Amino acid sequence: xxxxxxxxxxxxxxxxxxxxxxxxxxxxxxxxxxxxxxxxxxxxxxxxxxxxxxxxxxxxxxxxxxxxxxxxxxxxxxxxxxxxxxxxxxxxxxxxxxxxxxxxxxxxxxxxxxxxxxxxxxxxxxxxxxxxxxxxxxxxxxxxxxxxxxxxxxxxxxxxxxxxxxxxxxxxxxxxxxxxxxxxxxxxxxxxxxxxxxxxxxxxxxxxxxxxxxxxxxxxxxxxxxxxxxxxxxxxxxxxxxxxxxxxxxxxxxxxxxxxxxxxxxxxxxxxxxxxxxxxxxxxxxxxxxxxxxxxxxxxxxxxxxxxxxxx
Amino acid sequence: xxxxxxxxxxxxxxxxxxxxxxxxxxxxxxxxxxxxxxxxxxxxxxxxxxxxxxxxxxxxxxxxxxxxxxxxxxxxxxxxxxxxxxxxxxxxxxxxxxxxxxxxxxxxxxxxxxxxxxxxxxxxxxxxxxxxxxxxxxxxxxxxxxxxxxxxxxxxxxxxxxxxxxxxxxxxxxxxxxxxxxxxxxxxxxxxxxxxxxxxxxxxxxxxxxxxxxxxxxxxxxxxxxxxxxxxxxxxxxxxxxxxxxxxxxxxxxxxxxxxxxxxxxxxxxxxxxxxxxxxxxxxxxxxxxxxxxxxxxxxxxxxxxxxxxxxxxxxxxxxxxxxxxxxxxxxxxxxxxxxxxxxxxxxxxxxxxxxxxxxxxxxxxxxxxxxxxxxxxxxxxxxxxxxxxxxxxxxxxxxxxxxxxxxxxxxxxxxxxxxxxxxxxxxxxxxxxxxxxxxxxxxxxxxxxxxxxxxxxxxxxxxxxxxxxxxxxxxxxxxxxxxxxxxxxxxxxxxxxxxxxxxxxxxxxxxxxxxxxxxxxxxxxxxxxxxxxxxxxxxxxxxxxxxxxxxxxxxxxxxxxx
Numbered sequence: 001x002x003x004x005x006x007x008x009x010x011x012x013x014x015x016x017x018x019x020x021x022x023x024x025x026x027x028x029x030x031x032x033x034x035x036x037x038x039x040x041x042x043x044x045x046x047x048x049x050x051x052x053x054x055x056x057x058x059x060x061x062x063x064x065x066x067x068x069x070x071x072x073x074x075x076x077x078x079x080x081x082x083x084x085x086x087x088x089x090x091x092x093x094x095x096x097x098x099x100x101x102x103x104x105x106x107x108x109x110x111x112x113x114x115x116x117x118x119x120x121x122x123x124x125x126x127x128x129x130x131x132x133x134x135x136x137x138x139x140x141x142x143x144x145x146x147x148x149x150x151x152x153x154x155x156x157x158x159x160x161x162x163x164x165x166x167x168x169x170x171x172x173x174x175x176x177x178x179x180x181x182x183x184x185x186x187x188x189x190x191x192x193x194x195x196x197x198x199x200x201x202x203x204x205x206x207x208x209x210x211x212x213x214x215x216x217x218x219x220x221x222x223x224x225x226x227x228x229x230x231x232x233x234x235x236x237x238x239x240x241x242x243x244x245x246x247x248x249x250x251x252x253x254x255x256x257x258x259x260x261x262x263x264x265x266x267x268x269x270x271x272x273x274x275x276x277x278x279x280x281x282x283x284x285x286x287x288x289x290x291x292x293x294x295x296x297x298x299x300x301x302x303x304x305x306x307x308x309x310x311x312x
Numbered sequence: 313x314x315x316x317x318x319x320x321x322x323x324x325x326x327x328x329x330x331x332x333x334x335x336x337x338x339x340x341x342x343x344x345x346x347x348x349x350x351x352x353x354x355x356x357x358x359x360x361x362x363x364x365x366x367x368x369x370x371x372x373x374x375x376x377x378x379x380x381x382x383x384x385x386x387x388x389x390x391x392x393x394x395x396x397x398x399x400x401x402x403x404x405x406x407x408x409x410x411x412x413x414x415x416x417x418x419x420x421x422x423x424x425x426x427x428x429x430x431x432x433x434x435x436x437x438x439x440x441x442x443x444x445x446x447x448x449x450x451x452x453x454x455x456x457x458x459x460x461x462x463x464x465x466x467x468x469x470x471x472x473x474x475x476x477x478x479x480x481x482x483x484x485x486x487x488x489x490x491x492x493x494x495x496x497x498x499x500x501x502x503x504x505x506x507x508x509x510x511x512x513x514x515x516x517x518x519x520x521x522x523x524x525x526x527x528x529x530x531x532x533x534x535x536x537x538x539x540x541x542x543x544x545x546x547x548x549x550x551x552x553x554x555x556x557x558x559x560x561x562x563x564x565x566x567x568x569x570x571x572x573x574x575x576x577x578x579x580x581x582x583x584x585x586x587x588x589x590x591x592x593x594x595x596x597x598x599x600x601x602x603x604x605x606x607x608x609x610x611x612x613x614x615x616x617x618x619x620x621x622x623x624x625x626x627x628x629x630x631x632x633x634x635x636x637x638x639x640x641x642x643x644x645x646x647x648x649x650x651x652x653x654x655x656x657x658x659x660x661x662x663x664x665x666x667x668x669x670x671x672x673x674x675x676x677x678x679x680x681x682x683x684x685x686x687x688x689x690x691x692x693x694x695x696x697x698x699x700x701x702x703x704x705x706x707x708x709x710x711x712x713x714x715x716x717x718x719x720x721x722x723x724x725x726x727x728x729x730x731x732x733x734x735x736x737x738x739x740x741x742x743x744x745x746x747x748x749x750x751x752x753x754x755x756x757x758x759x760x761x762x763x764x765x766x767x768x769x770x771x772x773x774x775x776x777x778x779x780x781x782x783x784x785x786x787x788x789x790x791x792x793x794x795x796x797x798x799x800x801x802x803x804x805x806x807x808x809x810x811x812x813x814x815x816x817x818x819x820x821x822x823x824x825x826x827x828x829x830x831x832x833x834x835x836x837x838x839x840x841x842x843x844x845x846x847x848x849x850x851x852x853x854x855x856x857x858x859x860x861x862x863x864x865x866x867x868x869x870x871x872x873x874x875x
Contacts, residue, residue: 084844112486122841123494143486151476152490172490189755192871211797242869246759277869285872 041308042299043260043269048312051237051257055100057312058233058259068231069178071109076176077101078229080184080199081117081132081146083246084125090240090251093184095131097235097257101182102139113142114172117202120246123148147172153205161222162295163214168205169227181229181263185236185254185270187244190216192286193276194245195267196232197224217287221295224263228297232266234258239274264289264298265305272302317580320390321399328393332459335716337678337707337842346672346718348393352452353377354435354529355668359446359719361439362665367720380536383594384543388523388530389578393459394451394511398520399561401512406519418573421518421563422610425576428524428531429609433619434626435528441627447669447695449528457695458508460675461498461684468493497703498674499683500695524562524576534575534608543597544577546570550591556583571603635690648688649807652699652788655706655733656714656723659813660689666721669695673713673722678842679704681790682713697722699735701790701806706735708762708789710842725819732819732830736788737810738765738781744803747778753870755779757792757804763830766792766804783810784828 044061046054059065069075079093087094098115105113115136119126123146127133133144147153153168173179181196188194190211197220201207204227210219236254243249254273260266268283283300284290293300328348335345349355356373360366376387388395415421431449438445447453471493475482482488514521523530550570557565560583564576583592611619634646647660654673657663674682674697681704684695697713699706711730714722725733738757742748753776758766765785768777781804788806796802812822823830868874 084841114486114490116490122844125841125844141486143490145487145490145492147490147492149472149475149492151472151479152492187869187871189759189870190753192869192873208797208799212799276872279869281872282875284875285868287873290873 039306042262042305043258043265043302043307044310045269045273045307046257046259046310046312047255049255050312051094051096051235052100054237054257054312055097055233056104057310058257059101059104059231061308061310062231062259062261065104065108068180069105069108069110072111073105073109073177074112074172074175075105075110075114075178075180076173077105077113077115077180077182078173078199078203079115079117079130079132079182080186080194080202081126081130082120082202084121084129085247086129087131088238088251089247090184090186090238090249091245091247092126092130093132093182094235094237095135097233097237098132098182099135099139101180101233102136102142105178105180106139106141110178111141113139114176115142115144116147116170116172118148118170118205118207119146119202150205156226158222158226160225160295162218164210164219164222167223167226170203170205173203173227178231179227179229181232181234183232183234184239185234185258185274186240187242187249187276189244191220191288192281193267193271193274195234195270196229196263197221197267197288197292200224200227200229203227217291220288221291221297224292224297225295229263230261232258232260232263234266234270236270236273239270241275242277262298264292264300265302268293268300268302269307315585317389317582321396324391325393325396329459332456332464332672332675335460335672335676335712337676337710337712339676339712339715345676345716346670347372348391349452349456349668349670349672349718351376351387351391352450352529353380353387353532354432355446355450355452355670355718357532358435358439358444358450359666359668361436362442362444362446363662363719364442364665369718369720377533377536380533380540382541384537384540384574384577384579385530385533386579387533388527389580392451392455392523392529394455394527395520395523395578397455397458398512398515398522402515402519405513405516416560416563417557417567418563418565418571418576419567419606421524422606424521424525426609426611426615428526428528428534429611430615430619431526432528432531432535433616434623437620437623438627439623441624441631442665443627443630443692444665444668445623445626447667449526450668450670451522451527451529453668453670454508454511456675457504457669457671457684460671462501462505462508464675465496465498465501468495496680498680499700500686504671504684504695518563519561520578523578524564531609537577538575538608539597540574541596542594543574544572544583545593545595545597546572547591547593549589550587551589553588555586555588556592559583559586566603566605568603571605573605573608575608630690630692633690633692635687635692647808649809650698650805651685651688651808652701652736652790652806653811653813654682654697654699654713654722655730655735655787656711656725656819657697657735657813658721658723658815662815663721663813664689664692664696666719667696668719668721670718671695671697672716672718673697676712676716678707678710678712681706699790699806701793702802703794705790705794705843706788707842709844712842723814729819731787732823732828734787734810734812734823734828734830736806736808737783737786738788738790738792738804738806739809740779740781741801741803741805744798744801745779746798746803747774747776748803751775754797755870756795756797760791760795761786762789762791763787779804784826785830786810787830 046058048054079098081092083091085091183199191198236256238253241250241252258270331345351372353373356370435445681699682697683700714724746752746754792804793802
């Protein structure tokens with residue numbers, strides 16, 4: 001069937017479609033996130049039942065591991081494995097999540113993957129009960145260990161520190177090309193919650209001074225001005241809702257993983273998702289999250305962030 | 313040193329060091345890590361006298377004395393690690409020079425010989441007086457203390473420094489780059505090292521100066537080997553060349569080489585091996601001595617009475633000094649409140665008579681909390697073990713100190729018994745406490761207590777609930793004192809209050825009798841470290857005492873702030 005158009009109609013429809021295209025095009029220029037095909041969110045929440053799959057999906061949603069790890073990079077992964085507790089206790093990061101992140105780093109061609117923590121309980125028990133070394137032993141170029149010997153740490157200046165001006169931090173973490181924080185969501189009797197920022201204290205040698213010399217929350221923020229992760233993947237497969245950091249306490253399955261390149265946003269999102277001591281809290285109720293945002297290290301205004309929820 | 317002796321010494325020395333190394337957690341059932349200590353005749357006889365009790369564990373030392381009757385001071389020449397160490401040290405400190413025959417004969421070297429008998433008389437008579445001075449002279453006590461408390465931490469330190477030095481190389485092997493050697497520290501180590509080095513250095517005056525002149529255990533064996541059944545014999549083929557006289561390490565041979573002072577001979581067999589005429593042998597001694605030996609010990613009656621008397625008087629002085637464990641007429645001991653003895657230590661007075669200060673328990677201690685004390689327990693208690701909880705706490709699942717104690721000063725308790733020993737009670741030092749003094753929020757002592765013995769209570773004039781110790785739940789293990797976050801001295805300290813020490817009988821039953829409620833987990837089955845414990849009851853914020861008013865309903869959980 002032949003299409004019959006007169007000149008007037010042709011022009012009319014042509015103008016309209018042009019106008020629509022122009023309007024649409026300019027709108028997409030003004031609001032790129034809403035219309036582009038696959039935007040990178042600020043925070044991603046992946047729900048599911050397979051921790052490894054969830055961790056992988058979370059990293060993929062943030063642009064994939066290759067946007068973080070380049071071939072030949074030294075990658076440092078900071079889990080929670082400070083306590084001689086089994087994974088179900090919620091005191092340590094789910095070893096399946098840690099393994100998946102290490103696998104991703106290895107796939108991206110990392111030359112060296114360090115999974116280290118300055119543990120609080122008996123070192124060999126922390127390592128064995130966390131199950132992280134056992135699960136990661138087949139990943140190439142990967143070392144899992146506790147770190148306590150002073151020679152492994154070195155003094156680092158904190159130019160942006162407001163109170164703490166220097167600290168003894170783990171050399172491997174300072175030298176890493178990519179720092180990935182893989183904490184578990186858990187309550188903490190001094191810090192409120194222990195997430196990606198508080199977890200970085202596991203890379204510090206003289207951390208007693210955080211409690212004694214400085215105000216804990218301010219010192220945490222000073223610390224993360226330097227020990228600032230490039231990528232945060234918080235294990236929320238289950239959280240330790242009370243009794244943290246060492247437990248025992250109430251363990252709540254959230255069946256999720258929260259990831260972001262913004263440590264403050266990741267911590268804020270995990271805090272908001274979880275129930276702590278039978279209550280809900282806002283990010284501003286944890287002082288180190290609040291202060292980190294105030295000091296421009298990240299954002300906690302979850303309502304204004306692009307939070308992507310994924311089912312895996 | 314001869315070929316044969318070098319071989320036996322190598323074997324026994326390696327065995328000694330191996331057993332000392334294995335005196336650690338986890339302890340192998342059936343292992344006798346303290347075997348060498350129990351072979352020391354002075355440690356054994358001195359302890360039996362001072363403690364007025366015989367224990368089967370002490371048989372090896374009596375056996376060594378019995379051997380002395382048959383074969384002389386074999387122990388000194390082949391088994392004693394002190395002797396081996398001195399032989400090793402002598403190669404370092406003395407130039408190779410053989411004294412002329414006359415200078416090394418027994419007659420020419422009698423000057424200090426009696427000192428060991430004097431020391432023996434003092435130590436044994438002090439034992440009769442009820443005070444153990446064994447640690448001053450027992451070679452095994454001295455040598456174990458040295459290797460366990462000085463050499464072992466030093467070795468670990470050198471290992472760690474080695475790793476540090478090798479760091480550039482190790483960096484190429486990721487698994488090795490973060491390899492670490494757990495370090496240990498010990499009190500009094502500089503003094504113990506100095507004393508020990510002094511003993512070895514004396515070898516530059518005379519070979520084996522300690523063994524021939526000072527060692528009271530050697531003196532005791534000497535008394536038993538004045539004429540051992542198997543002893544040095546010289547046949548007629550001796551041409552009197554005197555080589556054996558020149559080279560005898562303890563100068564036990566007379567100027568006339570056929571004559572031997574058997575109580576000075578350590579049966580090293582060097583004279584047998586070097587004799588050009590093959591005239592020397594150690595055989596069953598039926599033949600009468602060809603040369604009559606001078607008397608040994610050569611003590612005047614006056615010297616003997618004076619030494620015996622000074623031992624008794626020393627014992628008496630210690631027993632009438634103010635720091636003795638139980639002052640006469642008092643039912644309360646005058647003891648330093650920080651003197652926390654290892655779990656299972658027998659009552660103090662008995663403990664002091666039994667402890668030979670060998671340091672085996674402190675070497676073995678899983679956490680390094682056991683440390684030798686200086687004068688905290690009085691002069692009499694120098695080098696005895698006490699817990700240093702600020703340094704490390706007592707591991708809940710460890711019984712190793714009692715297992716390796718050679719004299720039963722610390723009882724060898726089953727785990728369940730040990731977990732019911734109350735070594736003291738934690739005490740809040742309010743002026744140091746972040747909560748009490750500064751009204752800060754801190755729960756560390758509650759969180760780390762394996763026995764759930766710290767509870768919190770709301771009090772007037774404090775925003776935050778403050779910690780209290782529930783005395784009958786506290787064993788005094790020291791975890792709270794160790795973990796308390798304040799700098800310097802802990803705000804919660806174990807002191808001697810409520811300490812329970814039983815010479816015999818069950819701690820479990822005694823705990824029940826005293827109303828003590830100790831609930832700790834047994835992690836042995838899980839093959840965990842002894843200081844790993846898993847609390848069963850979940851924490852729900854601070855544990856509040858029953859009579860404490862409930863906290864306000866709107867109180868925020870720890871670490872959170874208002875919006």
